[in-house]
Structures are given as structure tokens and as C-alpha cells.
Amino acid sequence: MLADAARGYLDEAAPVAKLRALRDAGEAHDPALWAEMAQMGWTGVLVPEEAGGSDMGHAAACVLAEEMGKTLAPTxxxxxxxxxxTALRQVASARAKAALAKIAEGTVTYALAIDEGSKFDPEAIDLVAEKDGNGFRLSGQKRFVVDGGFAxxxxxxxxxxxxxxxxxxPADATGVTRSAKPMIDSRDAAEITFDKVEATGEDVLGTVxxxxxxxxxxxxxxxxxxxxxxxxLAAGAFGRTVGYLKxxxxxxxxxGTFQALQHRAADLWCECEVTSSAILHAGRMLDTDPENAALAVSVAKARAMDTASLAVREGVQMHGGIGMTDEFDMGFYMRRARVGAEWLGDYGYHAGVVAGLRGF
Known part of the structure; x- marks a missing residue:
């Protein structure tokens, strides 16, 4: 029911044409679209009910994310x-609860500033937080901060x-310099420099x-x-490709009557179905056994990258010449798939996690 409701809304309010229009206007974010999603309760899907959220869980969050992927909704x-x-709800402070309430209301946006090198590696950071009285001073640089330009x-x-x-x-704290870097998929990322940015003990999320x-x-x-x-995204590309074959x-x-193309379409459909099962399993593990969810999550991310890459390649090839043109939307799917393959760990990173957890 959640998927059906989300699909109906997104097809109308956030089709690929919305992303194209934002790109052509030099924008990476539509505040009005985000406000509507907040009204529907999507921004509070992981926010506890006492903070104004719906607390539907990670499986539900994955359902919404999957539907957004079909239309490449820019949010x-x-x-x-x-x-x-998820980070804020790990902390029981009054400030964290207030922040969660603002997320549910749709009145605040966040960006995660981790990466400093060319690849995702949370342990390989050089940005330093030096003690300064009762607080800290942050100095260094972060790269590939998705949504960092407007958060x-x-x-x-x-x-x-x-x-x-x-x-x-705060993203506008004294000493923070943001350099917006539009990505190939037309969404926002940023390079952010921290020059002795002041942070108090209350700004620490969790424990020092x-x-x-x-x-x-x-x-x-x-x-x-x-x-x-x-x-x-893979399902959206697949749907467009099958429609074209028909x-x-x-x-x-x-x-679409050519057997070779039928076989390729059937193979892609099977890959999408298996990957969807991996996604559902990852969401359920995060809801029921979060301490042991890492294997399911990395399997899902690795499979999803592989399937999305296959879907957009097949989509471009089976559309022939028009698949290569900017006027046709398949290119947006291909570029989003490429960015998604790098963010939060590429295939090699997650394959390594899977291998390690399986004892190799």
C-alpha cells in the first residue's frame, strides 16, 4: 500500500522531467517537493512517534527510496x-529529539560529511577536532558531501x-566554506572546508x-x-525499455518480438527481482536485528549497484541511437546509477565487507 501510494504521488509530482527542469535551471533541490513529502509523513519515516514521526521502520524507508529511484526524485x-x-535517534538527549522533530516537520535538512579521499573510507580521515577549553575547533576538508551545498x-x-x-x-557556522559541486546526475554535492570551526560539547553526537x-x-x-x-532506478529503466520494445x-x-531482445529483457527482470528480495531482507534485518545487519546491507548494496548498471546499459543499447541523446531520459538513469555506485561504498568496498563477514 505504501509503495502504491508513493508511486502515484511521485509519478505526478516528481517525474524525471522535474529533475531535468531543475538541472536546466541550475538547481539541485526543490523545497516545495520536500515540504509535500513532509506533509505525507515521509520525512519522519524513521523518527519516533513521540518526536512527531511515523516510525515505520527501515523496511518502509527502503520502500519509499525504491519508489523515488524509479522517477529519480531529487530530494x-x-x-x-x-x-x-538514524544517527540522531541513537542519542537520548533533548537536543537530538528536537532535531528529529524538525526532520519530521521537514524544516531542516542534513548532509553527511565523511569522505576526504577518492573512495568511501570512514576510518581514513584527517579532519581534526582539537580541544579548545570545554569545546573543540574543527579544521580540515571534506569531499563528496551529498546535499552539502544546500543542507x-x-x-x-x-x-x-x-x-x-x-x-x-550548522552548515553556516563561522569558518565553514562550502563549494557546491554539481554531480553528473544533476544533484548536489559539495567540498567543505573547516577553518577552526567552533564546536561545543553539546555539538557532539554520541560520545567523544x-x-x-x-x-x-x-x-x-x-x-x-x-x-x-x-x-x-533499475526498475524504472527496465520499464521504459520494455515499453520501447513494445x-x-x-x-x-x-x-519486442525479437527473441534475442526478449531473452535480454527476461534476464534483466530476473536480476531486478532477486535484488528486490535482497533489499527487503536488508530492511527487515535493520528493523529486527540491527547489530547483525551488516552482511545483508552490503549484499543489497553490491547487488543493487550491479543490477542498476546492467539495467541502464541494456536500456541505452536497446533504445538504439536515441538512448545516447540528452533529450531522452535514459541518460539520467545512467548518471544516477554511476553516482549511487560510489556513494557510501562502491562494489569493491561492499564485496570486501561480505568476504570479511563470511570469514574469507
């Missing part, structure tokens, strides 16, 4: 409603004296030197939801 759903909300707040991972610490700071206690569940939630978005004629014959 900060993953960074705000999934990653930030209201930043979750920043920094190295402290005894480990790594997660900070929740122990960021992963808060960040690990948030990352896994984000990886599962991103995998769901990629699976939706209407395009070559020498007076529908190309």
Missing part, C-alpha cells in the same frame, strides 16, 4: 530522513585525541572518541536505502 531523503534521523546542518566526522567523534553543526557507535547504524541505514533507490518497429516488425 535529500537519504541524507536527512534516513542517515541523519541546513552537517554531520561531521572528525579525529579527536582518542579516536573519531561525530559532530552536529566513539563516533561509530552512532555512525555505524546510520551508515548501514543509508546504504540499505541507497540500494533500494538503485533498485528502483512500440518500436524495425522493417515493419515490433522489435
Amino acid at each position: 535529500p531523503f537519504l541524507s536527512t530522513a534516513v542517515i541523519a534521523a 541546513d546542518r552537517l554531520l561531521v566526522l572528525a579525529r579527536t585525541e582518542g579516536g573519531v567523534t561525530l559532530f552536529d553543526i 572518541d566513539d563516533a561509530m557507535a552512532v555512525l555505524k547504524p546510520a551508515l548501514e541505514a543509508g546504504q540499505a536505502a541507497l540500494a533500494a533507490e538503485l533498485t528502483g 512500440e518500436r518497429k524495425q522493417f515493419g516488425t515490433l522489435i
Whole structure:
């Protein structure tokens, strides 16, 4: 029921044409669309009911993300409603609860500032948070901060004296410099420089030197939801491709009657179905056994990347010449698939996680 409701809304309010229009206007975010999603309760899908959310769980969040992937809806759903909300709910402070309430209301957006190198690696950070009286001073740079160009707040991972610490700071704090870097999929990312940015003890999310206690569940939630978005993307590309096979004629014959193309379409459908099962399993594991969800999440993310890549390649090839043109929407799916393959860990990263958890 949630998927059906989401699909009906997104087809009308956030088709691929919406993303194209935002790209042509030089915009990466539609606040009005985000406000409507908040009214429907989507921004609070992982927010506890006492903070104004619906608390439907990770499986539901994955359902929404998958439907958004089908139309490439340009929203900060993953960074705000999934990653930030999951991190904040690990903390019992009044400030965290207030932040969760704002997420549910749709009045605040977050971005996750972790990456500093060319690949996702939460442990390989150089941004330093030096002690300064009762607080800290953050200095360093973060790259590939998705939604970082317009986010209201930043979750920043920094190295402290005894480990790594997660900070929740305003994106417009003194000393923060944001350089917007539109990605190939027309969404927003940013490079952010921190020049002795002041942070108090209250800005620490969780415990000093122990960021992963808060960040690990948030990352896994984000990886599962991103995998769901990629699976939706594959389904959206597949649907467009099958529709084209049913209407395009070559020498007076529908190309969908060609057995070779039928076999390729059937193979892609099977891959999408298996990956959808992996996504559902990851969401259920996060809801029922979050301490042991890492394997299911990495399997889902690795499979989703592989399936999305196959779907867009097949889509471009089976559409022939028009599949390569900007006027045709398949290129948007291909570019989003490429960005999704890098964010929060590429195929090699998640294959390594799976291998490690299986004892190899």
C-alpha cells in the first residue's frame, strides 16, 4: 500500500522531467517537493512517534527510496530522513529529539560529511577536532558531501585525541566554506572546508572518541536505502525499455518480438527481482536485528549497484541511437546509477565487507 501510494504521488509530482527542469535551471533541490513529502509523513519515516514521526521502520524507508529511484526524485531523503534521523535517534538527549522533530516537520535538512579521499573510507580521515577549553575547533576538508551545498546542518566526522567523534553543526557556522559541486546526475554535492570551526560539547553526537557507535547504524541505514533507490532506478529503466520494445518497429516488425531482445529483457527482470528480495531482507534485518545487519546491507548494496548498471546499459543499447541523446531520459538513469555506485561504498568496498563477514 505504501509503495502504491508513493508511486502515484511521485509519478505526478516528481517525474524525471522535474529533475531535468531543475538541472536546466541550475538547481539541485526543490523545497516545495520536500515540504509535500513532509506533509505525507515521509520525512519522519524513521523518527519516533513521540518526536512527531511515523516510525515505520527501515523496511518502509527502503520502500519509499525504491519508489523515488524509479522517477529519480531529487530530494535529500537519504541524507536527512534516513542517515541523519538514524544517527540522531541513537542519542537520548533533548537536543537530538528536537532535531528529529524538525526532520519530521521537514524544516531542516542534513548532509553527511565523511569522505576526504577518492573512495568511501570512514576510518581514513584527517579532519581534526582539537580541544579548545570545554569545546573543540574543527579544521580540515571534506569531499563528496551529498546535499552539502544546500543542507541546513552537517554531520561531521572528525579525529579527536582518542579516536573519531561525530559532530552536529550548522552548515553556516563561522569558518565553514562550502563549494557546491554539481554531480553528473544533476544533484548536489559539495567540498567543505573547516577553518577552526567552533564546536561545543553539546555539538557532539554520541560520545567523544566513539563516533561509530552512532555512525555505524546510520551508515548501514543509508546504504540499505541507497540500494533500494538503485533498485528502483533499475526498475524504472527496465520499464521504459520494455515499453520501447513494445512500440518500436524495425522493417515493419515490433522489435519486442525479437527473441534475442526478449531473452535480454527476461534476464534483466530476473536480476531486478532477486535484488528486490535482497533489499527487503536488508530492511527487515535493520528493523529486527540491527547489530547483525551488516552482511545483508552490503549484499543489497553490491547487488543493487550491479543490477542498476546492467539495467541502464541494456536500456541505452536497446533504445538504439536515441538512448545516447540528452533529450531522452535514459541518460539520467545512467548518471544516477554511476553516482549511487560510489556513494557510501562502491562494489569493491561492499564485496570486501561480505568476504570479511563470511570469514574469507
